[in-house]
Amino acid sequence: MNKDTFRIMTVNLSTKRTSLTILDGRNNAIGGSGLCALLFNKMGHMNEPWDHPEQPLIFAIGPLTGYFPLMSKTVCAFKSPYHNQYTESHAGGRSALSLRFAGIDALVIVGKAKRPCLISVGSRSVEIRDAHFLWGMDVIRSGRIIRHMVDHSHGHRSILRIGPAGENLSAMASINADTYRHFGRLGAGAVMGSKNLKAIVILGDSSLDIPEDDRSYRKIWKEIYNEVHSSGMMHKYHDLGTPANLERLNNLKSLPWRNLQASYDPEASKISGETFATNHLLRNLACSGCPVGCIHVGFVREKFSQDNRYYYQQVAYDYEPIFAVGSMLGIKEPVAILKLIEQSDRLGLDVISAGVALAWATEALQQGILGLNETIVPLEFGIGQKYLEALGYLAKGANEFYELLAQGTMKAANHYGGTEFACVLGQEMAGYATGELFFTAQSLGFRHSHLDTGAYSYEQKHSEKDISGAVNFLLNDELPRCLLNSMVACLFSRKVYTTEKLASCLDSLGYSEMASGLDKTAEKIRQARWALRFKTGFVPDEVTIPKRFFKVTSWKGRVDKEYLLELKKAYGKALISITRSDN
Numbered sequence: 001m002n003k004d005t006f007r008i009m010t011v012n013l014s015t016k017r018t019s020l021t022i023l024d025g026r027n028n029a030i031g032g033s034g035l036c037a038l039l040f041n042k043m044g045h046m047n048e049p050w051d052h053p054e055q056p057l058i059f060a061i062g063p064l065t066g067y068f069p070l071m072s073k074t075v076c077a078f079k080s081p082y083h084n085q086y087t088e089s090h091a092g093g094r095s096a097l098s099l100r101f102a103g104i105d106a107l108v109i110v111g112k113a114k115r116p117c118l119i120s121v122g123s124r125s126v127e128i129r130d131a132h133f134l135w136g137m138d139v140i141r142s143g144r145i146i147r148h149m150v151d152h153s154h155g156h157r158s159i160l161r162i163g164p165a166g167e168n169l170s171a172m173a174s175i176n177a178d179t180y181r182h183f184g185r186l187g188a189g190a191v192m193g194s195k196n197l198k199a200i201v202i203l204g205d206s207s208l209d210i211p212e213d214d215r216s217y218r219k220i221w222k223e224i225y226n227e228v229h230s231s232g233m234m235h236k237y238h239d240l241g242t243p244a245n246l247e248r249l250n251n252l253k254s255l256p257w258r259n260l261q262a263s264y265d266p267e268a269s270k271i272s273g274e275t276f277a278t279n280h281l282l283r284n285l286a287c288s289g290c291p292v293g294c295i296h297v298g299f300v301r302e303k304f305s306q307d308n309r310y311y312y313q314q315v316a317y318d319y320e321p322i323f324a325v326g327s328m329l330g331i332k333e334p335v336a337i338l339k340l341i342e343q344s345d346r347l348g349l350d351v352i353s354a355g356v357a358l359a360w361a362t363e364a365l366q367q368g369i370l371g372l373n374e375t376i377v378p379l380e381f382g383i384g385q386k387y388l389e390a391l392g393y394l395a396k397g398a399n400e401f402y403e404l405l406a407q408g409t410m411k412a413a414n415h416y417g418g419t420e421f422a423c424v425l426g427q428e429m430a431g432y433a434t435g436e437l438f439f440t441a442q443s444l445g446f447r448h449s450h451l452d453t454g455a456y457s458y459e460q461k462h463s464e465k466d467i468s469g470a471v472n473f474l475l476n477d478e479l480p481r482c483l484l485n486s487m488v489a490c491l492f493s494r495k496v497y498t499t500e501k502l503a504s505c506l507d508s509l510g511y512s513e514m515a516s517g518l519d520k521t522a523e524k525i526r527q528a529r530w531a532l533r534f535k536t537g538f539v540p541d542e543v544t545i546p547k548r549f550f551k552v553t554s555w556k557g558r559v560d561k562e563y564l565l566e567l568k569k570a571y572g573k574a575l576i577s578i579t580r581s582d583n
Contacts, residue, residue, distance in 0.1 A: 014111030101204025163348025243273030323431030324355030540572030
């Protein structure tokens with residue numbers, strides 16, 4: 001493996017041609033987020049819409065993928081149908097290790113197929129296959145068929161596919177990764193749909209190079225592995241996982257309920273992490289290359305015969321889905337929540353955006369802004385069956401209302417009314433009503449994600465109103481995340497993979513030049529990513545915060561509107577300055 005270059009596989013669906021390119025720049029881009037920015041800067045069309053056939057869809061991994069624990073993410077980059085700007089979505093599963101064993105650092109897809117198709121990529125072959133018969137199928141059914149279509153007798157296989165939401169170009173469409181993981185937010189699934197691409201199968205059918213200094217590599221690998229075990233990460237994320245946050249946030253009056261009309265409910269324990277683990281947890285799974293096993297798979301048992309015959313559905317759950325189709329919809333029944341998560345996954349919808357969008361629609365229906373001509377079903381907080389039906393309408397764009405709602409809650413609210421209670425922070429909010437800092441961070445964050453910074457965690461411990469200190473926290477916290485996202489490390493491992501530890505890992509694999517300047521490289525990557533966001537139309541002042549967020553009362557008291565707006569303004573200026581700095 002050349003330590004200075006990337007191996008890039010490009011598939012052109014319009015011409016049906018493929019190419020393997022050797023690209024310089026590894027020491028400055030590293031991989032993952034940095035490599036995606038490098039590739040989009042070369043191949044992206046800044047002034048063309050997101051669904052222009054030549055816009056690239058990029059999947060990238062990092063230099064440590066396959067060599068160290070928890071280097072298990074793949075970064076997907078694209079121009080988003082949500083806001084027509086450059087963005088990223090990250091997913092675990094098997095795709096990262098499959099790309100590594102396929103011998104490529106990034107897979108880039110351009111063009112548009114004449115008919116629905118499937119791509120199969122391995123170390124020795126790339127194939128574009130007809131898949132018109134899969135179009136219209138949900139994620140689960142199509143996955144079963146694809147497993148039999150593509151030979152998997154050798155190697156490490158990953159299947160990425162879309163459901164009806166992606167085919168219908170919903171801005172809430174996800175890409176399902178190996179059933180239980182997702183490239184979830186900002187519409188990556190719609191980008192695949194716009195290219196007539198139903199699925200991507202990655203066949204990791206080669207092997208890894210053994211580091212020349214095997215002793216050095218084994219030593220640092222063992223140190224990392226032991227730190228993962230001793231850090232408490234194994235127990236925390238393997239036991240209850242992220243749903244452990246639910247009761248804590250509820251007690252801090254920071255858990256959104258019923259479209260954020262409240263941030264606390266005395267019956268939150270009915271859907272707590274403990275309740276799910278005790279009554280509904282079937283098993284734990286892990287992403288490839290991860291010893292933690294944080295994927296919690298629950299089960300739903302449904303009777304289909306009078307003779308006591310039951311059908312079992314296995315559903316992966318986390319904190320965010322439980323918030324989105326649980327507390328946000330006023331649902332306190334775990335089985336109903338699992339059914340809604342399963343329906344979202346099956347249809348290829350991002351469950352966070354879908355849940356928050358339907359919460360807004362429910363309140364709009366209650367206030368008379370919408371009628372049954374729009375919602376079709378009488379949505380009501382706490383009634384899961386109604387939302388099961390609505391998810392189907394949302395994914396398939398059943399009428400003008402659902403077609404517009406699928407492009408984003410705020411777009412629907414701007415058309416019908418109800419913008420003041422649309423819970424949108426750049427995109428539909430994540431499950432943290434912690435206050436001004438988090439609302440600012442998600443509104444203006446690079447992916448409008450709770451994972452762009454640790455604002456939601458910081459705010460649970462700090463009540464002071466310090467604009468300079470808060471903005472500095474956001475900026476300083478983003479840098480190590482840029483580095484980890486370029487290494488494609490799971491962010492659960494951020495306490496283990498310090499900059500110094502990452503440098504040691506890189507040194508053991510022969511990336512000495514890269515290891516010597518990681519802090520400066522992280523800043524360059526951050527600058528490159530933000531430059532692309534601004535080039536594709538990002539204007540911080542145009543991102544608004546709906547009035548509903550000014551009414552939130554958390555453990556710190558009622559949100560201070562003036563402080564929130566000043567904080568947002570200051571953070572927006574800081575982001576602009578990043579692209580102008582000379583690093």
